[in-house]
Amino acid sequence: MIHFNKPPLTGNEERYVLEAMKSSKISGDGAFTKRCHKWFEERLGCKKALLTTSCTHALEMAALLLDIKEGDEVIMPSYTFVSTANAFVLRGATIVFVDIRPDTLNIDETKIEEAITVKTKVIVPVHYAGVACEMDTIMDIASRHDLFVVEDAAQGMMSSYNGKALGTIGHFGAFSFHETKNYTSAGEGGLLIINDEKFVQRAEIIREKGTNRSLFFRGMVDKYSWVDVGSSYLPNDISAAYLWGGLEMADTINENRLNSWSSYYEKLSFLQNEGFIELPTIPDGCIQNAHMFYFKVKDLEERTALLDAFKKEDIGAVFHYVPLHSAPAGVKYGRFSGVDEFTTKESERLVRLPMYFGLSSDERDAVCDVIKSFYGK
Numbered sequence: 001m002i003h004f005n006k007p008p009l010t011g012n013e014e015r016y017v018l019e020a021m022k023s024s025k026i027s028g029d030g031a032f033t034k035r036c037h038k039w040f041e042e043r044l045g046c047k048k049a050l051l052t053t054s055c056t057h058a059l060e061m062a063a064l065l066l067d068i069k070e071g072d073e074v075i076m077p078s079y080t081f082v083s084t085a086n087a088f089v090l091r092g093a094t095i096v097f098v099d100i101r102p103d104t105l106n107i108d109e110t111k112i113e114e115a116i117t118v119k120t121k122v123i124v125p126v127h128y129a130g131v132a133c134e135m136d137t138i139m140d141i142a143s144r145h146d147l148f149v150v151e152d153a154a155q156g157m158m159s160s161y162n163g164k165a166l167g168t169i170g171h172f173g174a175f176s177f178h179e180t181k182n183y184t185s186a187g188e189g190g191l192l193i194i195n196d197e198k199f200v201q202r203a204e205i206i207r208e209k210g211t212n213r214s215l216f217f218r219g220m221v222d223k224y225s226w227v228d229v230g231s232s233y234l235p236n237d238i239s240a241a242y243l244w245g246g247l248e249m250a251d252t253i254n255e256n257r258l259n260s261w262s263s264y265y266e267k268l269s270f271l272q273n274e275g276f277i278e279l280p281t282i283p284d285g286c287i288q289n290a291h292m293f294y295f296k297v298k299d300l301e302e303r304t305a306l307l308d309a310f311k312k313e314d315i316g317a318v319f320h321y322v323p324l325h326s327a328p329a330g331v332k333y334g335r336f337s338g339v340d341e342f343t344t345k346e347s348e349r350l351v352r353l354p355m356y357f358g359l360s361s362d363e364r365d366a367v368c369d370v371i372k373s374f375y376g377k
């Protein structure tokens with residue numbers, strides 16, 4: 001049996017988790033959380049990093065910080081996870097879905113401008129598979145129309161665009177440390193990156209139940225009180241301790257995944273050359289993190305047959321998002337701008353292969369053998 005995913009476990013997590021447990025400070029913003037914050041601020045090069053309980057919650061914080069309200073419109077691809085949309089729907093916004101590019105499956109930056117109305121407040125680029133959206137164009141559109149940009153970089157830790165870490169280009173960046181992502185907290189976790197200083201103080205308040213407790217702990221106010229809306233978005237320190245084990249090994253994990261990715265690519269290239277499948281594209285200027293290895297087959301029927309072949313061998317190859325605009329809540333809370341030329345079609349052709357830290361070369365061979373024999377090779 002070959003799993004689709006295994007959460008990274010590098011060895012030190014156990015020690016750090018025990019250390020956190022014995023520290024008598026296991027609630028939020030303990031020693032490991034602070035270590036993680038510093039690592040992200042230095043490594044990504046951002047103004048402020050705040051660990052959250054999930055990427056879903058980091059996105060919700062961004063929506064609160066931008067005061068999204070009933071009637072506002074938020075532009076995003078339909079080919080994404082539900083949380084990208086839900087964070088803004090919770091505040092009463094209408095989601096405006098824009099088609100994706102067939103090469104990266106990211107939002108088609110050339111179709112964003114026609115989706116903008118007087119009600120548009122935010123653009124949410126989703127860096128699919130940890131490969132960057134065309135951020136120069138998106139930031140230019142946003143600045144010309146006075147819009148905010150929230151990067152859904154859930155899959156993008158360690159990836160960059162023209163030398164800038166994903167999540168540090170828009171006004172906010174949201175990352176996930178769910179067990180399926182490249183780096184994980186104790187199963188669930190996230191990160192909000194704040195790139196505009198003016199949001200930092202309010203972000204700390206919203207994350208701490210709408211109180212100025214963070215300022216109180218730093219001795220900047222002499223009592224803390226309820227000052228704004230908020231919720232409980234900070235993770236416990238045991239979660240941060242698990243994450244710290246992975247961050248210390250971030251480069252090792254990244255290289256290992258990239259190595260698996262390149263190996264898949266090489267082994268399957270001949271099938272692309274012979275016209276059977278399409279392999280992923282990494283545009284110039286994008287450095288990726290091998291979050292995912294996917295390829296595209298002819299159509300839905302062929303994909304169903306191929307996934308059956310994987311199932312027979314007990315190999316965890318899977319499809320991915322069902323486009324949000326065709327889901328019941330997507331119909332209710334959103335609309336598609338323009339024509340769905342690629343979103344549905346490309347999503348039906350996509351297959352993801354097993355990918356995790358420590359995937360062995362024998363396992364990759366077994367995966368590729370299924371694909372080769374499926375195409376009679």
Ligand SMILES: *Cc1c(COP(=O)(O)O)cnc(C)c1O
Pocket residue numbers: 053054055056057080081083084126152154155175176177178188189190
């Ligand atoms: C995983 C993921 C999320 C949600 O992350 P959680 O940490 O599970 O809340 C959001 N958006 C995208 C694109 C994701 O891949």
